[in-house]
Amino acid sequence: MEAISNTMLVAVTFAYLGVSVLYLCNMVFKRGFFGRAATIFTWLTLAAHTTAIILRWVASYEQGIGHAPFSNLFESLVFFGWTIAVIYLFIEGKTRLKQIGAFAIPLAFFAMLYALKLDPGIKPLMPALKSNWLIAHVITCFLGYAGFAVSAALSFMYLLTKQEQTAGSRRALTLDQLIYETVVVGFILLTAGIVTGSIWANSAWGTYWQWDPKETWSLITWLVYAALLHSRYMRGWQGRRLAWFSLIGFGCVLFTYFGVNLLLSGLHSYATGKT
Amino acid sequence: MSETPSPASPGERVWNFFASVKLSFALLLILAATSVAGTLLPQKEPAQLYLEQFGPTWGGLILGLGLDDMYHALWFLLIMSLLAANLVICSLNRLPGALKIIRKDPAVDLDKKRSPAHGFTLAGTPAASAETARRALAKALGKVWEKPFQAGGGQGLVLLSQKGAWSRLGVYVVHFSVLVIFAGAMVGNLFGFSGMVTINQGQTVDHIMQERGQEKLLGFELRLDKFTISRYPNGMISEFRSDVTFLQNGREAQKNSLVVNDPAVFEGIDFYQSSYGQRPGLVTVRVSRDGQTFDAKLEPGRWNPLPGGGQAGVVEVHQNVNMGQMYSGPLARLAYQPEGGEPLAITAFKAGNRMPQRGPVKIELVDLEIVPYSGLQVKYDPGVWLIWVGCSLMVIGFFIAFYLSHQKVWVRLEPAKGGRTRVEISGAANKNRLKLEKIMERLAGAMRGGE
Numbered sequence: 001m002e003a004i005s006n007t008m009l010v011a012v013t014f015a016y017l018g019v020s021v022l023y024l025c026n027m028v029f030k031r032g033f034f035g036r037a038a039t040i041f042t043w044l045t046l047a048a049h050t051t052a053i054i055l056r057w058v059a060s061y062e063q064g065i066g067h068a069p070f071s072n073l074f075e076s077l078v079f080f081g082w083t084i085a086v087i088y089l090f091i092e093g094k095t096r097l098k099q100i101g102a103f104a105i106p107l108a109f110f111a112m113l114y115a116l117k118l119d120p121g122i123k124p125l126m127p128a129l130k131s132n133w134l135i136a137h138v139i140t141c142f143l144g145y146a147g148f149a150v151s152a153a154l155s156f157m158y159l160l161t162k163q164e165q166t167a168g169s170r171r172a173l174t175l176d177q178l179i180y181e182t183v184v185v186g187f188i189l190l191t192a193g194i195v196t197g198s199i200w201a202n203s204a205w206g207t208y209w210q211w212d213p214k215e216t217w218s219l220i221t222w223l224v225y226a227a228l229l230h231s232r233y234m235r236g237w238q239g240r241r242l243a244w245f246s247l248i249g250f251g252c253v254l255f256t257y258f259g260v261n262l263l264l265s266g267l268h269s270y271a272t273g274k275t
Numbered sequence: 276m277s278e279t280p281s282p283a284s285p286g287e288r289v290w291n292f293f294a295s296v297k298l299s300f301a302l303l304l305i306l307a308a309t310s311v312a313g314t315l316l317p318q319k320e321p322a323q324l325y326l327e328q329f330g331p332t333w334g335g336l337i338l339g340l341g342l343d344d345m346y347h348a349l350w351f352l353l354i355m356s357l358l359a360a361n362l363v364i365c366s367l368n369r370l371p372g373a374l375k376i377i378r379k380d381p382a383v384d385l386d387k388k389r390s391p392a393h394g395f396t397l398a399g400t401p402a403a404s405a406e407t408a409r410r411a412l413a414k415a416l417g418k419v420w421e422k423p424f425q426a427g428g429g430q431g432l433v434l435l436s437q438k439g440a441w442s443r444l445g446v447y448v449v450h451f452s453v454l455v456i457f458a459g460a461m462v463g464n465l466f467g468f469s470g471m472v473t474i475n476q477g478q479t480v481d482h483i484m485q486e487r488g489q490e491k492l493l494g495f496e497l498r499l500d501k502f503t504i505s506r507y508p509n510g511m512i513s514e515f516r517s518d519v520t521f522l523q524n525g526r527e528a529q530k531n532s533l534v535v536n537d538p539a540v541f542e543g544i545d546f547y548q549s550s551y552g553q554r555p556g557l558v559t560v561r562v563s564r565d566g567q568t569f570d571a572k573l574e575p576g577r578w579n580p581l582p583g584g585g586q587a588g589v590v591e592v593h594q595n596v597n598m599g600q601m602y603s604g605p606l607a608r609l610a611y612q613p614e615g616g617e618p619l620a621i622t623a624f625k626a627g628n629r630m631p632q633r634g635p636v637k638i639e640l641v642d643l644e645i646v647p648y649s650g651l652q653v654k655y656d657p658g659v660w661l662i663w664v665g666c667s668l669m670v671i672g673f674f675i676a677f678y679l680s681h682q683k684v685w686v687r688l689e690p691a692k693g694g695r696t697r698v699e700i701s702g703a704a705n706k707n708r709l710k711l712e713k714i715m716e717r718l719a720g721a722m723r724g725g726e
Contacts, residue, residue: 065507123511124507124509124511124513125513126511126512127512127513127514127515127534127535127536128535128536130514130535130536131536184677187673188670188673188674188677191669191670191673192670195666195669195670198662198666199663200536202659203536203537203538203547204535204536204547205547205549205652206469206538206545206547206549206652206653206654207469207652207654207656208659208662209460211313211318211346213314216310216313216314216346217314219307219310220307220310220311220314223303223304223306223307223310224303224304224307226303227299227300227303227304227307230296230299230300230303231300233296234296234297234300252307260314264314264315
């Protein structure tokens with residue numbers, strides 16, 4: 001079952017690549033066909049992705065070391081790809097703006113591609129990870145990261161298509177609003193992620209906050225996005241500046257996720273690719 | 276955001292500075308930027324390490340700025356205090372205005388002239404449509420206020436309903452929650468303590484070691500009855516567990532099994548399974564002095580009184596040392612203090628060795644015990660509940676602030692030609708205009724449905 005799951009994940013990875021191409025065609029050729037096909041295939045890919053994660057979960061129980069598939073870098077990347085697809089489809093459903101897909105779905109592809117380079121073996125849980133807070137913490141954090149990822153994709157789209165030249169247009173204003181709203185989604189979920197992490201740390205290590213690099217970087221990310229949310233109330237921080245701000249925020253997310261584990265040492269060491 | 280036009284008094288200027296969103300914006304970014312330093316530099320290491328690693332100039336700068344423990348440095352706490360002051364003053368500045376809007380009687384706004392989002396005419400008099408409008412408004416928003424007026428030789432009616440005025444408080448809930456979290460952290464720092472204790476299997480302890488090497492008496496005792504490590508089939512550790520007993524005045528008061536993620540509480544103090552290892556336990560020695568020889572058991576970490584006077588302690592032990600042909604086997608460095616004399620350093624070798632040992636006393640090793648020990652994190656934090664209250668308030672506050680809004684909708688029914696009624700629907704919202712538009716659309720649909 002583990003093997004089936006792993007094979008499916010490889011297929012899912014390249015399906016995201018295919019879907020990205022469809023979304024790109026939709027944007028370039030402006031034909032409804034590509035857009036419809038892209039949406040349908042994204043849903044199908046997401047369904048396969050979900051199945052693969054569930055199969056992996058079941059497989060771990062069959063091996064007698066059952067745990068939610070959120071325990072190392074491989075599993076978190078697979079889940080990150082999943083959350084990006086989920087948040088994207090949610091935004092697409094609400095706004096019908098399929099151009100966003102050309103920028104958001106490639107992020108899901110890259111997350112999955114990175115995962116494919118790592119050892120996919122199912123390992124038993126180390127003592128520190130044996131907690132009911134694992135699931136709540138990982139789900140909130142990664143949905144939050146995905147919210148920020150989609151916001152960054154929107155920002156990239158805003159800057160690449162030079163929306164600031166027609167800053168008053170309906171399209172530019174919609175994009176601006178969407179960048180803000182996806183940051184709000186990410187921010188609430190990141191807050192929930194930090195809170196669940198604190199509760200967990202308090203029961204595992206006896207302190208809810210100890211300025212560990214991972215904790216501190218999640219706080220840095222939180223502060224940057226908190227500043228972004230306040231910039232809404234200052235003149236001149238809409239449009240282009242907001243887009244850049246959201247990209248910088250996402251840079252912090254990426255450092256919190258990868259940089260801390262690869263470059264800095266701390267308590268969160270199990271999330272590295274090394275074993 | 277409302278900037279008071281100059282000239283402002285100095286007091287006003289200070290107040291406005293602290294109430295400004297620009298200050299919040301700047302402080303959030305300054306906190307973010309400075310926090311980076313502490314993740315790159317090792318924290319809370321001995322001063323010597325910074326001087327060796329970064330040289331006297333940079334190392335001195337790091338120590339001078341308190342970057343070796345920057346999250347507790349005065350300047351960092353000052354930035355946090357500024358943020359707290361900013362939060363308080365900004366909220367005090369705006370809360371009265373928000374409360375005024377929330378408390379305002381909506382009926383006052385009935386006369387407001389607004390440009391309609393939807394306008395159409397219906398058959399029948401305004402009075403005939405009034406009931407439909409009333410019901411639709413009540414269903415969409417709640418309580419309905421209304422006021423008749425004279426127009427076009429007949430009687431018209433304006434209806435108003437609103438929802439979620441209180442949601443304007445969401446942002447203050449969030450700001451307050453930050454202060455609650457700050458308060459919780461302060462209570463923990465002022466009235467709480469934390470430390471570590473390592474206990475050998477079978478040993479009883481009555482104190483813990485705090486951060487700077489200070490000892491703290493617990494006021495009760497803690498005994499490690501048994502330490503167990505269990506492993507997965509592949510050899511990875513699945514669990515380490517300490518079975519402990521808390522003793523009050525020497526009597527067993529509570530037994531617990533401590534595992535990671537499952538702490539125990541005794542007398543309000545939390546105990547967490549944190550680390551483990553193996554180390555020397557009791558050292559059995561054979562002491563020969565004044566023509567007498569006797570055995571004694573020495574416990575590491577304290578002076579052990581010897582039968583017949585004097586005391587001895589264990590400094591360090593080695594299970595196996597190899598000195599070539601002279602000696603190979605266990606070795607212990609001991610401290611020995613004869614009654615009323617100065618302490619002496621003595622190296623003890625296993626009994627029957629041929630090593631020369633001079634002095635008034637000869638001490639040999641009979642047995643070296645190796646026992647597992649368990650490392651426990653110990654904490655007392657009376658501020659933790661404030662942290663959780665603050666966190667909950669923050670998340671609730673976000674939902675109110677970002678997803679609820681103050682929505683107001685007016686329906687104006689005016690008599691028109693031919694005994695018909697002109698309907699105009701207008702609305703106002705402090706945010707989420709999309710939702711407002713949907714409400715008005717549904718309302719228009721409901722009004723027309725009767726036609």
